[in-house]
Amino acid sequence: MKICCLANTGLFLPETYLKPEFSYTTELEFPLTVGQEYIVYALKEWQGNIWYYICDDNYTYYPMQYPAPLFEVIDNRLSSYWRFKCYPNGLIRLAFEEWLTDPDFYDKLTDQEEAEVLIFERIKQLIDMEKDPEQSLDDNRDEIEYFINNHEIEQVKA
Numbered sequence: 001m002k003i004c005c006l007a008n009t010g011l012f013l014p015e016t017y018l019k020p021e022f023s024y025t026t027e028l029e030f031p032l033t034v035g036q037e038y039i040v041y042a043l044k045e046w047q048g049n050i051w052y053y054i055c056d057d058n059y060t061y062y063p064m065q066y067p068a069p070l071f072e073v074i075d076n077r078l079s080s081y082w083r084f085k086c087y088p089n090g091l092i093r094l095a096f097e098e099w100l101t102d103p104d105f106y107d108k109l110t111d112q113e114e115a116e117v118l119i120f121e122r123i124k125q126l127i128d129m130e131k132d133p134e135q136s137l138d139d140n141r142d143e144i145e146y147f148i149n150n151h152e153i154e155q156v157k158a
Contacts, residue, residue, distance in 0.1 A: 001040040002075035002131065003052060008032040017049055017067045030066060031058040037074065041120075041127060042082070042095035053095070055124070061117050062109045063124075079127050096123050 010018065010028035018024050032038075041063045042053040050068035078094065085093050085100045098119050099105045109116040 001043075001073065001078055003038050003040055003054070003071035004074045005032045005034050005036050005038065005070060006072055007070050008034055013067055013069055016047075017069065024067075030070065031056045032066065032070065033057055038071070039128060039131065041079075041124060042093065042099060043068075044094075045092040047090070061112065062106075062120060075131075077130075079130060081123060081127055081130075096127075098123075 006012070008030045010024060010026040010030075013024070013026070018026065036057075038052075038054040038056070040052045040054055044051050044053075044065070051065040052068055052071060053063040053065050055063050056066070079096075081096045082094045083097050083100050085095075087093070093100065098116075102108075105116060109120055
């Protein structure tokens with residue numbers, strides 16, 4: 001899934017997205033470039049609001065969530081690596097398997113835990129490659145299974 005940035009300030013957000021307690025105000029400026037295309041690595045729907053996880057202009061090693069109204073969807077094909085999960089509290093998420101099966105995956109990723117950073121880096125590469133029509137998706141699926149099950153990743157988690 002690919003999106004294009006339409007706006008990069010809170011001025012363009014509907015009222016339901018403005019949450020001053022989380023710093024989401026009309027004055028907020030996002031590290032996004034208007035007109036820039038971004039690949040979506042996960043998305044969530046919570047209380048009627050949709051959020052995209054993308055690698056923004058300040059990307060280091062993990063994707064950040066941004067309100068959907070800041071973007072236009074320019075490629076609505078979902079990643080073949082995404083899975084669906086509806087949580088008991090009503091949260092809906094589309095993301096890769098490791099994110100959905102480990103409730104602490106994103107926290108570990110943002111805390112720079114090595115195994116999660118390596119997993120995201122590799123999955124990011126694979127999702128990025130999906131945009132290349134010459135790339136074989138079947139080969140990629142085998143590659144990610146090997147990568148995630150690789151003994152080195154298990155040693156990092158231990």
